[in-house]
Amino acid sequence: MTDSQFLLVVWIGIAVLVLVILLVLFYLVERKIRRMRHRRQVRAAIAVFASPTSPLEDYLRSGDRTRRLTAPGGGEGLRREALEEALLDRLSVGASETERQRIYEFAAGYFSEEYAYLLGRRRWSDRMNALLHIEKFRIRGLKEPLLLRLDKLGEGGKTDDERFLLVRTLSALQIGETFDYLDMAAERFSELQLLQVLRPMKGEMAERLIRDFERLPLRVRRCVLDTLRLGNVRTTEVLELLERCMKSEDTETRIRALKALANFGYMSEEAADRLDARMAEGDSVIWPERLMHARLAGAVREERFAAHLEAMMADPSYEVRREAANSLSNYRGGIDRIRQVADHHQDRFARDMAVEILERRAYERNVV
């Protein structure tokens, strides 16, 4: 290639680069201007909806939908987006239960068609945004499109984010078919994702979790125990389930059951015997389980555990010592026992822990 030919190629390259740079600039500015204008209009519309005399406020107060609220006409997309944001704002600042119901009802009528359409869009973020909104507005009517979308998803890992959001949405909408996807969820979802799927289940769905507990995959079972704890569920069935899980062969299941029981704050006599026996085993039990034993003993406050707790204040693990001291301080005469430990225990770590907890309790008394 001669110099002049080479030069020609370089200049073509330069021309292409200049053209691309100009195109990027044009696209960037055009997109920015369009977006800014749009946002300004949406904000203005939201402000209108937020005023006390707006048709939206009117609807939320009375439940009567005026034509002004849903009137089609110019700027339909804009009105939709503004309504969407106004309703979400309302939900996030703590709307009353009646208001919530009205919001869900309105959203189901007004947004369903749009969301169903978006669920089928090629653009990933459109589908994800639609799912997030369906979940927030609890649009149960979209069950079919959701199931359809879930079944249509490819097997690859790239679709996992969407798959998770779909299952979580199904669960949030209390759709029974969620159970059909729990096996898949146990294989593909992280533990925290599983919890996000299980946590919203209420009523019949939650009962089914307890009823069919043994048939669930192990990972799901462990998460169910956490869900029961987080949800503060206190029924006889739950108590029975938790006590049964105390005897599980799976350590993780046992630990979570103990944690949930401690939160429950009550256990049957038979389960208490079992705890007593386990606590007597001392260091042969792994420390996270010992920690939960201490916590549970502190929650049920039965005199027979006090001696175990006192012994646990000299545990090799700091966390266990701290938990044991904390639990013991909840007992009648517990503070005195801790004082005894502080003064006379032969183990230095136990004495130190006792002093620490006494100081904290003294401070709490002063503050309260």
Next chain:
Amino acid sequence: MNETWFEFMMQAHRIFGYAIMVYVGLSAGVYIFMYAAAARSLWRDRDLSPIQYSTVLETELVPPLSIVVPAYNEEVNIVGSVRSLLGINYKQFEIVVVNDGSKDRTADIMIEEFDMSEVKGRVPFAGLKRETKPIRAVYRSLRHPNLVLVDKENGGKADALNVGINVSRYPYFVSLDGDTVLDANAFIKVVKPIMDARPGEEIIATGGSVGIANGSMVDSGYLSSDNVRLSDKPLVIMQVIEYLRGFLMGRIGLSRYNMLLLISGAFGVFNKKWVVDVGGYETGTIGEDMELTVRLHQEIRRRKSKARIVYVPEPVCWTEAPESFTILRRQRTRWQRGLFESIWKHKNMVLNPRYGRVGMVSMPMFLFIELLGPLVEIFGYITVVFGFFLDRINIQVSLSLALMMLLFGSLVSAGAVLFEEWRFHNYNRIRDVLKMFAYALSESFWYRPVQTLWRTQGLIQAIRGKKHGWGEMTRVNVLGANKKPGTIAGANPAPPEKKE
């Protein structure tokens, strides 16, 4: 003799010329690849609704975090910083402030302000094998049970972080740098990949993008995207573009293939167990954040694990950029020395197939493009000048080629501005965008040559073994909590690094 000499020069010049052309071609290829990977990912996620975070935040399912805050001579800022941290948007966390042997009243002020009482017993110990400077005492706040103060002898930032790791309770810890202003949802953004990890896959470190706070309005230690403004100072604008390019383009591609070599020290979340297993932070180095990340990669390969180090493109924190050439120069030469140290220490990984993609792609990339790039560039200029004297250069062709490369560099920078707009649109004024774009185009004419010079200086200093004063650590102005809205713009920027 003269003729042979001349022949030799000609030959050498020819070889240099070709080598540089190959180098330029390869590095442009790497850039194009990273550009494409980033574009693909950000295009997919563009305009994703922020309610994705609110849904997760409302749950109590977020993993608990230990936030380690090293502090040295921080009596002015520490209370405000800790206050703003105590108010973070997160369910379960503890704050471990490590007073690194401050000469002022940092520890006393903490103790008085937060009703701290000494923990007499043994405190949690993560089991880090590395020796640390002795701990004088550990305190826990009686008012906020999740606030701990460790008072220790001075040993530098890395040592302070190691002590913080040792006494932290939770399985994940956050390392925070001085001068960092947090995004209100920083923690949830960075923790999300940990929450979403597939069964069997472990996320051992995550970090997000760092933005530049100069010109923005910081409110109670936080900066939300509504308050982001572009500074008027050309040097700062250039750094904004540089950060966008470095984070949005550089790291997305690397993270996708698990080749990320750097989780920024400004804000990163780490799995404590892994960090303890690799021995914690290396003391006495400049780039301790990169050095740790490289060691984590080594450990992943050694265990043949599926663990990942992940980068989240979302901006999670904002830092104050140097506004003068002197301070910027000091920062950049220092960064270059840090880079040299990290690569030199792990030179056995470079082009070593045992370390997989990290050894074969990212380490060589950091060595040849990041570390040696400036040197090659200077050689390039020298070759051109020599070529001119040897009459081997067609001026017209050379200038045209130079123009093409300049335009290519500018296009890359302009692309970064575009990516920001797709995904985050933090800069909401047309004026700001146009300004950024114009500066992106001008970069090659003033900012880049200066950078090349500084980085080469840094490299030379590193090779000559310049020592850095590490006994005194960074003056930490954690989270800029003391700053009132608008004060960052006109404030004297405290150098983000210590005088050497």
